[in-house]
Amino acid sequence: MGFLTSFFKRAKPLLQLHSGSFSMDRSGNVLATTLPTSFPQSLVQEIGRCVVETFRSSQAAQLPLEELVVHYPGLKITAREMRGGAIVFLSAPNISAPTQQTS
Numbered sequence: 001m002g003f004l005t006s007f008f009k010r011a012k013p014l015l016q017l018h019s020g021s022f023s024m025d026r027s028g029n030v031l032a033t034t035l036p037t038s039f040p041q042s043l044v045q046e047i048g049r050c051v052v053e054t055f056r057s058s059q060a061a062q063l064p065l066e067e068l069v070v071h072y073p074g075l076k077i078t079a080r081e082m083r084g085g086a087i088v089f090l091s092a093p094n095i096s097a098p099t100q101q102t103s
Contacts, residue, residue: 018075019091024048026084035090051079051086 020035022044030044051068058065070077071093078089 021087021089022048023082023087024052024085026052028052031085047077047088047090048086051077051088052084055079055081055086 018035018039020033020039022033022035023031025031028045028049030048033044035044054068055065064081066081068077068079070079074093076091076093078091079086
């Protein structure tokens with residue numbers, strides 16, 4: 001059996017999908033978070049920066065957004081505008097739910 005184990009290696013464990021939320025003020029500072037400490041802080045800052053920038057751009061274009069939803073294959077980002085800042089929810093996408101298709 002030792003011969004076969006050299007060909008068949010154990011699969012790496014899957015990364016656990018992170019879920020939680022964080023809030024940012026209008027300056028881009030993280031105020032509170034429920035994300036695990038293993039979630040990279042640089043990624044929290046980058047997601048928050050993009051969300052706040054999107055809300056600001058929509059306000060400048062006179063098309064204000066209240067909510068922003070982004071679907072990635074392994075992560076769903078839902079953000080809500082809060083007086084210049086934002087609250088951002090990160091969750092695993094619901095695989096069993098059918099996706100909406102627009103015509």
